[in-house]
Amino acid sequence: MTVDAVKIYKMEEVKKHNILKGANKSVWTVIHDKVYDITQFLDEHPGGEEILLENAGTNASESFEDVGHSSDAREMLSEYYIGDIHEDDTFGSADLGPKSWGTGQVQTQESSWITSYLIPMSLALGCAFIYRYVFG
Template sequence: MPTLSKLYSMQEASEHNTKDDCWVVIDGKVYDVTTYLDEHPGGDDVVLAATGKDATEEFEDAGHSKSAKELMETFCIGELDTTFIPQLEISSKKQTDYAQKLMDLTKQYWVVPVAAVSVSVVLGFLYLRKK
């Protein structure tokens, strides 16, 4: 009978971010690596820096061996609950903000030259009218 994996939110996983209680999220799985911190070849600071976010990229970039990946499985306590990921909402909101700022800047930079030309034309007519 297959065992059911417990689901953890990213927020819940990120709350375990100390040397005495350390969880990391890699490739959609949650690992309690607290007991392994002192043995980690890269030091505990590297692992602690990977808490509170998806550390898959950092894990892959470090070039872990097959045996390291097998050892990691012994620390797996569950899976990441991906039904709601706030980062996606924040990301799309930032995109909208940047697009709006770009449109605002475009309007501002279009208005400035037109205003300068308009003022120049008015001053030119006033100058010629006095002559």
């Protein structure tokens, strides 16, 4: 049983892979200290190739997270993974997972039940008592 060794790249080598013209087109980027060869993905990227080209040869972790990529997009990264960035060049960023477009807070079932049922029912009950004693 053999284990494939992970290829390690220096940032200087990644920077060289921002060749955009001719037969030698090569676009690499770094996301969360992992190196990706995204050359073949340029034409397929839903946001257009321009954003990928802007991040060619750079650490694109922040840009990747700012957009709020889905879990499917994060899984697709594995198709383009070619290695890790050298420990001297790491950025220390962590994959935060897909962005939650809600309030930014994790909502539990209990708080959801309270806001969905308990508060409206309490307001209705309070209105019923007020109506009964004021108009009754």
